[in-house]
Amino acid sequence: xWAIPVxxxxxxxxxxFFNIPFNLAGSKYLALGxxxxxxSISYGLVRDLSGQKGNNGPILIRLIIGLVLGGFIIxxxxxxxxxxxxxxxxxxxxxxxxxxxxxxxx
Amino acid sequence: MTSVxxxxxxxxxxxxxxxxxxxxxxxxxxxxxxxxxxLPFKVIPRNSGEPLxxxxxxxxxxxxxxxxxxxxxxxxxxxxxxxxxxxxxxxxAQGEEASQGLSDQMSRYRILAGLDPVQGPGIxxxxxxxxxxxxxxxxxxxxxxxxEDLLNIVNEIWLAGAEAIAIRSRNRTERLINTSTxxxxxxxxxVNNTRMTPPFDIFAIGDADDLYNALTMPWGVLEPLExxxxxxxxxxxxxxxxxxxxxxxxxxxxxxVEEAE
Numbered sequence: 001x002w003a004i005p006v007x008x009x010x011x012x013x014x015x016x017f018f019n020i021p022f023n024l025a026g027s028k029y030l031a032l033g034x035x036x037x038x039x040s041i042s043y044g045l046v047r048d049l050s051g052q053k054g055n056n057g058p059i060l061i062r063l064i065i066g067l068v069l070g071g072f073i074i075x076x077x078x079x080x081x082x083x084x085x086x087x088x089x090x091x092x093x094x095x096x097x098x099x100x101x102x103x104x105x106x
Numbered sequence: 107m108t109s110v111x112x113x114x115x116x117x118x119x120x121x122x123x124x125x126x127x128x129x130x131x132x133x134x135x136x137x138x139x140x141x142x143x144x145l146p147f148k149v150i151p152r153n154s155g156e157p158l159x160x161x162x163x164x165x166x167x168x169x170x171x172x173x174x175x176x177x178x179x180x181x182x183x184x185x186x187x188x189x190x191x192x193x194x195x196x197x198x199a200q201g202e203e204a205s206q207g208l209s210d211q212m213s214r215y216r217i218l219a220g221l222d223p224v225q226g227p228g229i230x231x232x233x234x235x236x237x238x239x240x241x242x243x244x245x246x247x248x249x250x251x252x253x254e255d256l257l258n259i260v261n262e263i264w265l266a267g268a269e270a271i272a273i274r275s276r277n278r279t280e281r282l283i284n285t286s287t288x289x290x291x292x293x294x295x296x297v298n299n300t301r302m303t304p305p306f307d308i309f310a311i312g313d314a315d316d317l318y319n320a321l322t323m324p325w326g327v328l329e330p331l332e333x334x335x336x337x338x339x340x341x342x343x344x345x346x347x348x349x350x351x352x353x354x355x356x357x358x359x360x361x362x363v364e365e366a367e
Binding site: 001003004007008009010011012013014015016019020022030033034037038040041044045047048055056059060063081 | 127128129130131132133134135136137138139140141142143144145147165237
Protein backbone atom coordinates (compact mmCIF):
# COMPACT_ATOMS: atom_id res chain seq x y z
CA UNK A 1 0.00 0.00 0.00
CA TRP A 2 2.82 2.38 0.83
CA ALA A 3 4.02 2.16 -2.75
CA ILE A 4 1.04 4.17 -4.00
CA PRO A 5 1.77 7.40 -2.12
CA VAL A 6 5.45 7.00 -3.00
CA UNK A 7 4.59 6.73 -6.69
CA UNK A 8 2.21 9.70 -6.42
CA UNK A 9 4.96 11.80 -4.83
CA UNK A 10 7.47 10.74 -7.49
CA UNK A 11 4.92 11.59 -10.18
CA UNK A 12 4.22 14.95 -8.58
CA UNK A 13 7.94 15.73 -8.54
CA UNK A 14 8.28 14.80 -12.20
CA UNK A 15 5.22 16.84 -13.12
CA UNK A 16 6.41 19.85 -11.15
CA PHE A 17 9.97 20.02 -12.41
CA PHE A 18 9.45 18.97 -16.03
CA ASN A 19 7.33 20.79 -18.55
CA ILE A 20 4.75 18.20 -19.46
CA PRO A 21 2.45 19.70 -22.10
CA PHE A 22 -0.84 19.38 -20.24
CA ASN A 23 -2.07 22.54 -21.90
CA LEU A 24 -2.44 20.65 -25.19
CA ALA A 25 -5.55 19.00 -23.76
CA GLY A 26 -8.64 20.99 -22.86
CA SER A 27 -9.68 21.39 -19.26
CA LYS A 28 -12.62 19.03 -19.74
CA TYR A 29 -10.37 16.28 -21.05
CA LEU A 30 -7.94 16.83 -18.19
CA ALA A 31 -10.76 16.43 -15.69
CA LEU A 32 -11.82 13.28 -17.48
CA GLY A 33 -8.28 11.89 -17.36
CA UNK A 34 -7.97 12.72 -13.69
CA UNK A 35 -11.21 10.99 -12.79
CA UNK A 36 -10.42 7.99 -15.02
CA UNK A 37 -7.09 7.58 -13.22
CA UNK A 38 -8.77 7.72 -9.82
CA UNK A 39 -11.35 5.18 -10.94
CA SER A 40 -8.77 2.77 -12.41
CA ILE A 41 -6.39 3.05 -9.46
CA SER A 42 -9.15 2.37 -6.93
CA TYR A 43 -10.42 -0.48 -9.11
CA GLY A 44 -6.93 -1.98 -9.26
CA LEU A 45 -6.51 -1.55 -5.54
CA VAL A 46 -9.75 -3.38 -4.82
CA ARG A 47 -8.70 -6.26 -7.06
CA ASP A 48 -5.17 -6.39 -5.67
CA LEU A 49 -6.29 -6.39 -2.06
CA SER A 50 -8.91 -9.03 -2.67
CA GLY A 51 -6.10 -11.33 -3.80
CA GLN A 52 -6.93 -11.56 -7.49
CA LYS A 53 -4.08 -12.16 -9.92
CA GLY A 54 -3.36 -10.75 -13.37
CA ASN A 55 -4.99 -7.39 -12.75
CA ASN A 56 -2.97 -5.31 -15.21
CA GLY A 57 -5.21 -6.15 -18.15
CA PRO A 58 -8.55 -5.37 -16.49
CA ILE A 59 -7.21 -2.11 -15.03
CA LEU A 60 -5.90 -1.01 -18.41
CA ILE A 61 -9.14 -1.97 -20.13
CA ARG A 62 -11.16 -0.04 -17.54
CA LEU A 63 -8.95 3.01 -18.00
CA ILE A 64 -9.17 2.89 -21.79
CA ILE A 65 -12.93 2.36 -21.81
CA GLY A 66 -13.41 5.24 -19.39
CA LEU A 67 -11.20 7.58 -21.40
CA VAL A 68 -12.58 6.62 -24.79
CA LEU A 69 -16.25 6.75 -23.83
CA GLY A 70 -15.91 9.90 -21.74
CA GLY A 71 -13.75 11.55 -24.40
CA PHE A 72 -16.24 10.71 -27.10
CA ILE A 73 -19.14 12.11 -25.07
CA ILE A 74 -17.29 15.38 -24.41
CA UNK A 75 -16.18 15.63 -28.04
CA UNK A 76 -19.70 14.93 -29.26
CA UNK A 77 -21.06 17.53 -26.84
CA UNK A 78 -18.67 20.18 -28.09
CA UNK A 79 -19.47 19.46 -31.72
CA UNK A 80 -23.22 19.53 -31.15
CA UNK A 81 -23.12 22.58 -28.84
CA UNK A 82 -24.58 20.47 -26.03
CA UNK A 83 -23.07 20.46 -22.59
CA UNK A 84 -22.46 16.78 -21.93
CA UNK A 85 -19.50 17.37 -19.66
CA UNK A 86 -21.12 16.02 -16.50
CA UNK A 87 -22.67 13.12 -18.40
CA UNK A 88 -19.17 12.05 -19.44
CA UNK A 89 -17.73 12.32 -15.95
CA UNK A 90 -20.67 10.81 -14.09
CA UNK A 91 -19.98 7.09 -14.82
CA UNK A 92 -16.35 7.46 -13.78
CA UNK A 93 -17.36 9.27 -10.60
CA UNK A 94 -19.85 6.52 -9.79
CA UNK A 95 -17.23 3.84 -10.51
CA UNK A 96 -14.76 5.55 -8.24
CA UNK A 97 -17.36 5.94 -5.49
CA UNK A 98 -18.33 2.24 -5.72
CA UNK A 99 -14.67 1.21 -5.54
CA UNK A 100 -14.14 3.34 -2.47
CA UNK A 101 -17.30 1.92 -0.94
CA UNK A 102 -15.66 -1.50 -0.98
CA UNK A 103 -13.02 -0.24 1.42
CA UNK A 104 -15.60 0.56 4.05
CA UNK A 105 -15.51 -1.80 7.05
CA UNK A 106 -18.23 -4.41 6.84
CA MET B 107 -17.87 -9.30 -7.47
CA THR B 108 -20.09 -7.64 -4.90
CA SER B 109 -18.89 -5.24 -2.32
CA VAL B 110 -19.61 -7.70 0.49
CA UNK B 111 -17.40 -10.39 -1.04
CA UNK B 112 -14.58 -7.97 -1.63
CA UNK B 113 -14.89 -6.64 1.88
CA UNK B 114 -14.72 -10.16 3.30
CA UNK B 115 -11.76 -11.12 1.16
CA UNK B 116 -9.96 -7.93 2.08
CA UNK B 117 -10.65 -8.63 5.72
CA UNK B 118 -9.37 -12.20 5.47
CA UNK B 119 -6.35 -11.02 3.53
CA UNK B 120 -5.42 -8.63 6.30
CA UNK B 121 -5.74 -11.40 8.83
CA UNK B 122 -3.71 -13.93 6.85
CA UNK B 123 -1.14 -12.90 4.35
CA UNK B 124 -0.61 -9.20 5.18
CA UNK B 125 1.63 -8.42 2.21
CA UNK B 126 -0.48 -8.19 -0.89
CA UNK B 127 1.44 -7.30 -4.04
CA UNK B 128 0.06 -4.35 -5.92
CA UNK B 129 -0.21 -4.78 -9.66
CA UNK B 130 2.20 -2.84 -11.84
CA UNK B 131 -0.59 -1.00 -13.60
CA UNK B 132 -1.89 0.42 -10.32
CA UNK B 133 1.56 1.77 -9.55
CA UNK B 134 2.00 3.22 -13.05
CA UNK B 135 -1.38 4.92 -12.83
CA UNK B 136 -0.45 6.27 -9.39
CA UNK B 137 2.62 7.80 -10.99
CA UNK B 138 0.44 9.36 -13.69
CA UNK B 139 -1.94 10.64 -11.02
CA UNK B 140 0.98 12.29 -9.25
CA UNK B 141 2.06 13.96 -12.49
CA UNK B 142 -1.47 15.26 -12.99
CA UNK B 143 -1.61 16.53 -9.42
CA UNK B 144 1.32 18.80 -10.24
CA LEU B 145 -0.74 20.41 -13.00
CA PRO B 146 -2.45 23.12 -10.90
CA PHE B 147 0.91 24.32 -9.60
CA LYS B 148 2.22 24.68 -13.15
CA VAL B 149 -0.79 26.18 -14.90
CA ILE B 150 -2.46 28.54 -12.42
CA PRO B 151 0.26 31.22 -12.57
CA ARG B 152 -0.04 31.34 -16.37
CA ASN B 153 -3.76 32.01 -16.29
CA SER B 154 -3.83 34.83 -13.81
CA GLY B 155 -7.15 36.57 -13.65
CA GLU B 156 -10.70 35.41 -13.79
CA PRO B 157 -11.12 32.13 -15.75
CA LEU B 158 -13.73 32.07 -18.48
CA UNK B 159 -16.78 29.89 -17.83
CA UNK B 160 -16.23 26.68 -19.77
CA UNK B 161 -19.76 26.71 -21.22
CA UNK B 162 -19.34 30.06 -22.92
CA UNK B 163 -15.83 29.51 -24.24
CA UNK B 164 -16.90 27.40 -27.21
CA UNK B 165 -19.65 29.86 -28.10
CA UNK B 166 -17.17 32.72 -27.93
CA UNK B 167 -14.73 30.86 -30.16
CA UNK B 168 -17.46 30.14 -32.70
CA UNK B 169 -18.57 33.76 -32.69
CA UNK B 170 -14.98 34.94 -33.02
CA UNK B 171 -14.30 32.70 -36.01
CA UNK B 172 -17.48 34.01 -37.70
CA UNK B 173 -16.42 37.60 -37.08
CA UNK B 174 -12.97 36.84 -38.47
CA UNK B 175 -14.52 35.42 -41.64
CA UNK B 176 -16.69 38.53 -42.01
CA UNK B 177 -13.64 40.65 -41.36
CA UNK B 178 -11.72 38.93 -44.16
CA UNK B 179 -14.60 39.52 -46.56
CA UNK B 180 -14.75 43.19 -45.61
CA UNK B 181 -11.00 43.54 -46.05
CA UNK B 182 -11.32 42.09 -49.55
CA UNK B 183 -14.12 44.54 -50.37
CA UNK B 184 -12.08 47.38 -48.96
CA UNK B 185 -9.09 46.48 -51.10
CA UNK B 186 -11.31 46.35 -54.18
CA UNK B 187 -12.71 49.77 -53.31
CA UNK B 188 -9.24 51.18 -52.86
CA UNK B 189 -8.20 49.73 -56.21
CA UNK B 190 -11.12 51.54 -57.83
CA UNK B 191 -10.16 54.81 -56.16
CA UNK B 192 -6.54 54.37 -57.22
CA UNK B 193 -7.53 53.78 -60.84
CA UNK B 194 -9.80 56.83 -60.78
CA UNK B 195 -7.00 58.93 -59.33
CA UNK B 196 -4.66 57.59 -61.99
CA UNK B 197 -7.03 58.49 -64.81
CA UNK B 198 -7.52 61.92 -63.29
CA ALA B 199 -3.79 62.46 -63.08
CA GLN B 200 -3.31 61.33 -66.65
CA GLY B 201 -6.03 63.60 -67.96
CA GLU B 202 -4.80 66.77 -66.37
CA GLU B 203 -1.17 67.75 -66.06
CA ALA B 204 -2.06 70.32 -63.46
CA SER B 205 -3.22 67.64 -61.15
CA GLN B 206 0.18 65.93 -61.23
CA GLY B 207 1.45 67.84 -58.24
CA LEU B 208 -1.77 67.14 -56.38
CA SER B 209 -1.46 63.47 -57.15
CA ASP B 210 2.11 63.36 -55.83
CA GLN B 211 1.05 65.09 -52.68
CA MET B 212 -1.85 62.71 -52.26
CA SER B 213 0.46 59.77 -52.75
CA ARG B 214 2.71 61.09 -50.00
CA TYR B 215 -0.24 61.50 -47.64
CA ARG B 216 -1.49 58.02 -48.47
CA ILE B 217 1.90 56.60 -47.50
CA LEU B 218 1.89 58.60 -44.28
CA ALA B 219 -1.62 57.40 -43.54
CA GLY B 220 -0.60 53.81 -44.24
CA LEU B 221 -3.11 53.42 -47.07
CA ASP B 222 -0.52 52.37 -49.65
CA PRO B 223 2.15 49.68 -49.47
CA VAL B 224 5.52 51.24 -48.85
CA GLN B 225 9.06 50.23 -49.74
CA GLY B 226 12.47 51.17 -48.42
CA PRO B 227 15.44 50.28 -46.24
CA GLY B 228 15.17 49.66 -42.53
CA ILE B 229 15.35 46.97 -39.91
CA UNK B 230 13.58 43.80 -38.89
CA UNK B 231 13.39 43.10 -35.18
CA UNK B 232 12.39 39.56 -34.15
CA UNK B 233 11.09 39.05 -30.61
CA UNK B 234 10.77 35.49 -29.32
CA UNK B 235 9.70 33.98 -26.02
CA UNK B 236 11.58 31.03 -24.58
CA UNK B 237 10.97 28.49 -21.88
CA UNK B 238 10.63 30.06 -18.47
CA UNK B 239 13.00 28.60 -15.88
CA UNK B 240 11.44 26.10 -13.51
CA UNK B 241 11.97 28.27 -10.47
CA UNK B 242 9.27 27.61 -7.90
CA UNK B 243 7.43 30.82 -7.17
CA UNK B 244 8.69 32.62 -10.28
CA UNK B 245 6.01 34.69 -11.99
CA UNK B 246 5.74 33.07 -15.40
CA UNK B 247 3.88 36.12 -16.75
CA UNK B 248 7.18 38.00 -16.69
CA UNK B 249 8.58 35.64 -19.29
CA UNK B 250 5.86 36.46 -21.83
CA UNK B 251 5.79 39.35 -24.31
CA UNK B 252 3.20 41.92 -23.24
CA UNK B 253 1.58 44.91 -24.92
CA GLU B 254 3.84 47.25 -22.97
CA ASP B 255 6.92 45.64 -24.51
CA LEU B 256 5.62 46.09 -28.05
CA LEU B 257 4.40 49.63 -27.35
CA ASN B 258 7.77 50.63 -25.87
CA ILE B 259 9.61 49.24 -28.87
CA VAL B 260 7.26 50.87 -31.38
CA ASN B 261 7.55 54.23 -29.57
CA GLU B 262 11.33 53.95 -29.61
CA ILE B 263 11.34 53.18 -33.33
CA TRP B 264 9.03 56.11 -34.15
CA LEU B 265 11.27 58.34 -32.06
CA ALA B 266 14.33 57.13 -33.96
CA GLY B 267 12.81 58.36 -37.19
CA ALA B 268 10.92 55.40 -38.59
CA GLU B 269 8.61 56.36 -41.43
CA ALA B 270 6.55 53.18 -41.54
CA ILE B 271 6.17 50.28 -39.13
CA ALA B 272 4.49 46.91 -39.47
CA ILE B 273 4.21 43.96 -37.09
CA ARG B 274 4.11 40.40 -38.37
CA SER B 275 3.09 37.29 -36.48
CA ARG B 276 3.01 34.03 -38.40
CA ASN B 277 1.30 34.85 -41.69
CA ARG B 278 -0.42 38.10 -40.65
CA THR B 279 1.24 41.48 -41.08
CA GLU B 280 -0.34 44.62 -39.69
CA ARG B 281 0.81 48.08 -40.70
CA LEU B 282 0.74 50.61 -37.88
CA ILE B 283 -1.02 53.91 -38.48
CA ASN B 284 -2.13 56.72 -36.22
CA THR B 285 -5.20 54.83 -34.99
CA SER B 286 -3.46 51.48 -34.54
CA THR B 287 -3.93 49.64 -31.28
CA UNK B 288 -1.68 47.16 -29.50
CA UNK B 289 -3.17 45.47 -26.50
CA UNK B 290 -3.17 42.17 -24.63
CA UNK B 291 -6.22 39.97 -24.96
CA UNK B 292 -5.70 37.03 -22.66
CA UNK B 293 -2.53 35.31 -23.73
CA UNK B 294 -2.63 36.92 -27.19
CA UNK B 295 -1.81 40.40 -28.40
CA UNK B 296 -4.22 42.31 -30.60
CA VAL B 297 -2.60 44.53 -33.20
CA ASN B 298 -5.19 46.46 -35.23
CA ASN B 299 -7.76 43.97 -33.88
CA THR B 300 -5.78 41.06 -35.33
CA ARG B 301 -4.83 38.42 -32.80
CA MET B 302 -1.12 37.73 -32.79
CA THR B 303 1.14 35.34 -30.95
CA PRO B 304 4.91 35.29 -30.53
CA PRO B 305 7.34 35.32 -32.21
CA PHE B 306 6.80 38.86 -33.52
CA ASP B 307 8.64 40.48 -36.41
CA ILE B 308 8.63 44.26 -36.25
CA PHE B 309 9.54 45.93 -39.54
CA ALA B 310 10.49 49.58 -39.64
CA ILE B 311 11.43 51.68 -42.65
CA GLY B 312 13.90 54.43 -41.94
CA ASP B 313 17.61 54.96 -41.39
CA ALA B 314 18.74 51.44 -40.45
CA ASP B 315 21.68 52.60 -38.35
CA ASP B 316 19.59 55.06 -36.36
CA LEU B 317 16.90 52.49 -35.75
CA TYR B 318 19.46 49.84 -34.76
CA ASN B 319 21.25 52.18 -32.36
CA ALA B 320 18.00 53.32 -30.76
CA LEU B 321 17.03 49.75 -29.97
CA THR B 322 20.41 48.51 -28.81
CA MET B 323 21.49 51.42 -26.65
CA PRO B 324 22.34 50.57 -23.00
CA TRP B 325 19.27 50.65 -20.74
CA GLY B 326 17.19 50.67 -23.89
CA VAL B 327 13.87 49.00 -24.47
CA LEU B 328 15.31 45.59 -25.33
CA GLU B 329 17.67 45.17 -22.41
CA PRO B 330 15.08 44.38 -19.72
CA LEU B 331 13.53 41.73 -21.97
CA GLU B 332 16.76 39.71 -22.09
CA UNK B 333 16.53 39.20 -18.35
CA UNK B 334 13.26 37.35 -18.88
CA UNK B 335 14.55 35.06 -21.67
CA UNK B 336 12.84 37.12 -24.38
CA UNK B 337 15.33 37.14 -27.21
CA UNK B 338 15.60 39.86 -29.81
CA UNK B 339 17.35 39.80 -33.14
CA UNK B 340 17.81 42.87 -35.30
CA UNK B 341 18.60 42.59 -38.99
CA UNK B 342 19.36 45.64 -41.13
CA UNK B 343 17.60 45.37 -44.46
CA UNK B 344 18.45 47.18 -47.69
CA UNK B 345 14.95 46.97 -49.01
CA UNK B 346 11.62 45.71 -47.81
CA UNK B 347 7.97 46.14 -48.62
CA UNK B 348 5.38 46.82 -45.95
CA UNK B 349 1.72 46.23 -46.80
CA UNK B 350 -0.99 48.86 -46.59
CA UNK B 351 -3.17 49.20 -43.52
CA UNK B 352 -6.08 46.81 -44.02
CA UNK B 353 -8.58 48.26 -41.55
CA UNK B 354 -11.21 50.90 -41.99
CA UNK B 355 -10.21 54.56 -42.19
CA UNK B 356 -13.69 56.04 -42.44
CA UNK B 357 -14.09 59.20 -40.39
CA UNK B 358 -17.47 59.68 -38.73
CA UNK B 359 -16.88 62.63 -36.47
CA UNK B 360 -13.60 64.37 -37.27
CA UNK B 361 -13.66 66.88 -40.14
CA UNK B 362 -11.61 69.81 -41.38
CA VAL B 363 -11.82 73.04 -39.50
CA GLU B 364 -14.15 75.41 -41.31
CA GLU B 365 -12.41 78.68 -42.08
CA ALA B 366 -14.17 81.79 -40.87
CA GLU B 367 -15.42 83.95 -43.71
